[in-house]
Amino acid sequence: MAAPSLASPPPGAAGDWTIPQGWDLYTAEDHAVWLTLYDRQAKVLPGRACDAFLGGLDALDLRGAGVPDFERVSDRLQPLTGWRVVAVPGLVPDDVFFEHLANRCFPAGNFIRKADQLDYLQEPDVFHDVFGHVPMLTDPTFADFMQAYGEGGQRAMRLGQLHNLARLYWYTVEFGLMRSDDGLRIYGAGIVSSKSESIFALEDPSPNRLGFDLERVMRTPYRIDDFQQAYFVIESIDALREAALQDFAGLYDRLPKLDDIPIEAIVPADTVYHRGTQHYAHTRAAA
Ligand code: HBI
Numbered sequence: 001m002a003a004p005s006l007a008s009p010p011p012g013a014a015g016d017w018t019i020p021q022g023w024d025l026y027t028a029e030d031h032a033v034w035l036t037l038y039d040r041q042a043k044v045l046p047g048r049a050c051d052a053f054l055g056g057l058d059a060l061d062l063r064g065a066g067v068p069d070f071e072r073v074s075d076r077l078q079p080l081t082g083w084r085v086v087a088v089p090g091l092v093p094d095d096v097f098f099e100h101l102a103n104r105c106f107p108a109g110n111f112i113r114k115a116d117q118l119d120y121l122q123e124p125d126v127f128h129d130v131f132g133h134v135p136m137l138t139d140p141t142f143a144d145f146m147q148a149y150g151e152g153g154q155r156a157m158r159l160g161q162l163h164n165l166a167r168l169y170w171y172t173v174e175f176g177l178m179r180s181d182d183g184l185r186i187y188g189a190g191i192v193s194s195k196s197e198s199i200f201a202l203e204d205p206s207p208n209r210l211g212f213d214l215e216r217v218m219r220t221p222y223r224i225d226d227f228q229q230a231y232f233v234i235e236s237i238d239a240l241r242e243a244a245l246q247d248f249a250g251l252y253d254r255l256p257k258l259d260d261i262p263i264e265a266i267v268p269a270d271t272v273y274h275r276g277t278q279h280y281a282h283t284r285a286a287a
């Protein structure tokens with residue numbers, strides 16, 4: 001199926017691309033897929049996901065009886081950090097996405113994958129968006145970071161620096177790890193919503209696990225088609241918010257003059273938690 005055009009909102013969507021979630025239209029299969037995915041992750045995430053994620057999952061009572069009603073999730077979330085969840089048909093244009101984040105609205109796809117595609121899907125569905133992204137928005141510091149990211153995204157677009165900011169998003173919000181007293185923990189939505197990557201990201205010897213550094217991350221390409229070859233580790237959610245609140249002007253001046261860092265490289269300035277073998281990526285490439 002060709003990617004839907006992002007030129008203008010699809011029929012039935014508002015100017016900001018939001019649509020009615022249509023909660024009554026979900027089928028018994030849709031609700032069963034939600035519960036299957038939820039229960040599968042509930043088994044692998046204790047001891048792997050960070051406390052803020054697990055706490056958010058409980059605070060929002062996200063298992064329920066199937067696909068959550070965004071209004072009900074928002075009514076629980078808003079008193080905690082001012083965020084709400086709004087329904088969109090799928091990926092929305094970057095400027096629309098940033099505008100929602102800047103207004104503490106998280107745009108979540110309202111569709112859910114089919115039972116025969118539990119492990120792979122083209123676009124973020126409601127499980128990726130609501131199970132993966134929304135629990136972290138119950139943490140006040142992360143909630144501030146996500147709004148700052150939205151505001152930064154609007155600025156980056158004006159400065160033609162979007163590709164650098166997309167890397168920041170990818171290596172934190174989607175595939176970020178953090179330190180804890182008990183070892184590395186997951187907070188990235190792309191990892192917590194995937195059973196196989198929840199295990200791979202923390203335990204497989206293949207990928208590098210490196211200390212987060214804003215400029216380093218913005219110089220590092222990422223994989224969109226497979227497990228990451230590098231994961232970046234933040235010291236704390238506070239540290240992530242501090243990074244986002246700094247002035248990016250100097251960074252945007254320096255970055256165009258700096259080469260990308262190859263995806264599997266480790267550079268002298270890196271804090272190395274794990275030097276990966278890249279065995280997984282190399283065998284996949286050879287296949
Ligand atoms: N749209 N609905 C939705 N969800 C996303 O995560 C999303 C998006 N549009 C653009 C986008 N993400 C990325 O390009 C961000 O890095 C901006």
Ligand code: FE
Binds near residue numbers: 128133
């Ligand atoms: Fe996502």
